[in-house]
Amino acid sequence: MxxxxxxxxxxxxxxxxxxxxxxxxxxxxxxxxxxxxxxxxxxxxxxxxxxxxxxxxxxxxxxxxxxxxxxxxxxxGEGYGPKLIKKKGVSLKRNFKVALSGANTTNALIFRMRYPEARIVYKNFLEIEGAVLSGEVDAGVLIHESILEFDESLCVEAEIWDIWCDFAPDLPxxxxxxxxxxxxxxxxxxxxxxxxxxxxxxxxxxxxxxxxxxxxxxxxxxxxxxxxxxxxxxxxxxxxxxxxxxxxxxxxxxxxxxxxxxxxxxxxxxxxxxxxxxxxxxxxxxx
The missing domain is CATH 3.40.190.10 (Periplasmic binding protein-like II)
Structure with a gap:
């Protein structure tokens, strides 16, 4: 075979x-x-x-x-998807440093349309939450199972789904x-x-x-x-x-x-x- x-x-x-x-x-x-x-x-x-x-x-x-x-x-995603997370109480500047899971991912494409001035670093998706917690980056986009649960000191700054809906309402x-x-x-x-x-x-x-x-x-x-x-x-x-x-x-x-x-x-x-x-x-x- x-x-x-x-x-x-x-x-x-x-x-x-x-x-x-x-x-x-x-x-x-x-x-x-x-x-x-x-x-x-x-x-x-x-x-x-x-x-x-x-x-x-x-x-x-x-x-x-x-x-x-x-x-x-x-x-x-239909009403859900990757999440941009940050530490609670932190205000993100226009050029905030963010960890994404890959340059050609869908979430990176949509993120870059909304946040063109952000400074991007790319990491394995399993390392993104830790990078935010350590202060290595100001924020990170969580994907896969990571969206279900993350450290209680973190909060969601934006849903990639909501950003997508601004560009493409009524589509998954x-x-x-x-x-x-x-x-x-x-x-x-x-x-x-x-x-x-x-x-x-x-x-x-x-x-x-x-x-x-x-x-x-x-x-x-x-x-x-x-x-x-x-x-x-x-x-x-x-x-x-x-x-x-x-x-x-x-x-x-x-x-x-x-x-x-x-x-x-x-x-x-x-x-x-x-x-x-x-x-x-x-x-x-x-x-």
Whole structure:
């Protein structure tokens, strides 16, 4: 069987959506997985390293020539998302120093549109809260499970969701997606997307069983109650396959990035999806 390397983040939603393949419940290929923080995943995607990779939607226009955009295993915020946190009682100056999880993350793109004068440093997402607590930075944007609980001496300065709504009212916030290398044969690409879609569907339909298995194997950084909350936010029925409104939201993100000169050209999500109709046309030709 052909080996396909799938890279994803170590946060609960990515692990949850991938594990149906890891446990052998679905898959036509010999899948191998690797877990890296989102900054590393984005950097590896820029280098065209992995066959399939979780990415920030904010990165995609920079890799569109090398990677197709998958419809599945997506995470959107709807009334929630990353949080800009600071110490209580601190007033942030216009050029405050802030820790972000990566230069090409969606939250970094939206943050830079709202706070163009902020001085940015990039850190592993697990180090951001500590950097704020130590005073190394004035503020930081928390992502993944970190948004659920943080030190009581900290408070939320702004929700990335609220900033997004100022730019794109009535649209969900596109956070994380999946991309597949264009060098893979199209027939394989279609099968891989189907495998991943089925894995996310199985995970959503068997949430309690799979969540229990992940907890028993110590693959999750939060307790059972927080895991349930987190999965309800980022790994749910809306993660199985992108809807029209989700695609519209991704296009809005790309348009905002282009307007703010983060990208050198404007692209549209639908133009970069794997053409599933190819499979039907191919078999019709055979018949």
């Amino acid at each position: 052909k080996k396909i390397v799938v890279a994803h983040s170590p946060d609960a939603d990515d692990i949850f959506m991938y594990m149906a393949i890891k446990f052998g419940w679905v898959g036509e290929f010999a899948y191998e997985n690797i877990a890296l923080d989102i900054q590393s995943l984005n950097e590896k995607a820029l280098q065209n390293i992995y066959d399939v990779s979780a990415i920030s939607f904010g990165l995609y226009p920079l890799i569109a020539s090398e990677y197709a955009l998958l419809r599945t295993a997506v995470s959107f 916030l596109p956070l994380g997606g999946m991309a597949l290398r264009r060098s893979l044969p199209l027939t394989n690409a279609i099968k891989i997307e189907k495998d991943l879609t089925k894995a996310v569907l199985i995970a959503d339909h068997n949430r309690k069983i799979l969540a229990s298995m992940l907890m028993q194997r110590n693959l999750i950084r939060v307790d059972e109650q927080k895991l349930d909350v987190y999965l309800n936010l980022y790994a749910n029925k809306n993660s199985i396959s992108m809807s029209e409104i989700q695609l519209e939201a991704v296009d809005k993100l790309f348009a905002l990035g282009y307007e703010h000169k983060f990208y050198d050209k404007l692209i549209h999500a639908k133009d970069h999806l794997i053409p599933l109709e190819y499979e039907q046309a191919r078999y019709e030709d055979l018949n």
